[in-house]
Each structure stands twice: as structure tokens, then as C-alpha cells.
Amino acid sequence: MDNQNFRDLDNKVALITGAQRGVGLATAIRLARGGAKVVMADLPNVDIASAAATVAQHGEVSHHGVDIADEASVKDLIAFTLDTYGRLDILDNNAARQGLREDVDVLSMEQAVWDSVFAVNARGTMLMCKHGITAMSQSGGGSIINISSGTALAGNLYQTAYACTKGAINTLTKYIATQYASVGIRCNALALGLIETEKLKESLPQEMRDLYTSYKLIPRLGKPEDIAEMVAFLGSDRTPWITGQIYGVDGGFFAKAPQVTGEVKMMQDMQLSVGGE
């Protein structure tokens, strides 16, 4: 997908958390290409400057350290954004604490693990919204995109804390949409399927990749650019009537009923049409 000349975000100021790599970095590139001035934020101890140099090849960008779990740090990031660009139009709440080995089933859950994941993903996203809304409302409103996950939409055997934080983000999205529509703020969430970031490419065995792919209606894993495109769409002026929604961006993973073993054979025996035949 080449959006090199697709300037749908001219005159917008966008703030992306967790922008140093993966989905956040791809989103920074897409928003900069679209004409937005982009503030890339990530934890103070990561090399956000190198990532920002990459994005600078595509448009105007600044960067700033933040720990979204810490309210003072969030306030400082919003102040930096306003000092640098004078306004905030798009807030992409992308940062997350994920993939912890200790984040398992409920009986094995350590309180400290639960709390640390909630501190970043749930509290952090709420704090970013809180201070982002204050900034956005000063210039007539804006669009918040909260990055959620399909893990919040159905049960699983592991990553309980992470999935529950994404459930909290889905609910927060509807509350913010409800509470701040009157000041011109839209808020939507994206429930991502498995995205093939560089990190995932290194760690996902081929067998697992094949298994996940086999469940997608569109038979591939997601690309960071798939998500970046949705963020650009929801952040743009093309979606003024869309708020309070949770969009699955997952290759159709949750659109299809699970097929139990033998079901296809049974349907064929009943002479029903299977898979479009």
C-alpha cells in the first residue's frame, strides 16, 4: 500500500504513544506521510530519537519520553505537544505492556503482575485520554484512537491481565465518546488481530503462524501498516460521524464461527454449500 502522496491529514497534529517500534512506528510514518505533524512518544529509556529520524524522511516529527502510567509524565508530554505545535488533533493510544511470561491464568496470577499491566494499559490509556481531551478541547475537538485487542473479545488460557486491560480500554472508549462528543471529541478503538511486527517475526514459530493464518478469512497475519491505515482514517476528516465504536482489524478472525472437527464433512453430507463452492 503506497500512501506517499495521500495527504489526508494536512494541518493536523498527532500524538502517538509507544511509537518507537512495531505498530506505533508504522503509524507515525503513515500519519507523517498524510501531512500530520507527529509527536512520537515512548518510555524515556528507549531510543525514540532513531525511530523519529526514520519518520522524519516522510514528514514533520518531534519526539518525547513518557511513562504513560505516570500522570506527571503524561502532563509533561501534552505540554510538550502544545508548546511544539500549538494544538492536538489526533491521539493514538498505542503503547502497551504486553507479552509478559508471568501473565497467565487466574489461579497462577501474581497481584503485582496484574497491577503492573493495568497501570500501563488501563490507567495509562485513561491518563492519556484525560490530558489529551483537555488539549483537544482548546482547539475545537479531535479524534482519539485507542489500540485494543481481539484478546478482549473471547476467553483464552493465558494473558489474562493483558486481555482484561483491553476490555477496560473498550469500555473507556465508549465512556469517552459519550462524555466528550459535546466538545467535538470522537473516540474509537481498534481490536487488533495478530500483527507481524519485527518482534513477532523473531519469536513466532512457523507452526503457530500457519495455525493463526488458517483461522483468518484473509489468509495472512496483519501488517503494522494495516493498523496505521485505520488510525489515519479515523483521525482524518473523512470520519466525522464515527464515534464510540470498537473495530476488529483482524483479517476477519472474529467474523467467522469456529468450525468444530467434522463440521465440514457433516455439511458436505447434508449437501450444503461450504466455503463458497
Ligand SMILES: NC(=O)c1ccc[n+]([C@@H]2O[C@H](COP(=O)([O-])OP(=O)(O)OC[C@H]3O[C@@H](n4cnc5c(N)ncnc54)[C@H](O)[C@@H]3O)[C@@H](O)[C@H]2O)c1
Ligand atoms: N502485535 C500484535 O500482534 C498485537 C495484537 C493485538 C493488539 N496489539 C496492540 O497494538 C499495540 C502495539 O503493539 P506492538 O506489537 O507494536 O507493541 P510493542 O510491544 O512492539 O510496542 C509497544 C511500545 O509501547 C512502549 N511502552 C510500553 N510501556 C510504556 C509506557 N509505560 N509508557 C510509554 N510507552 C510504553 C514500548 O516501549 C514499545 O515501544 C499495543 O497496544 C498492543 O497491545 C498488538
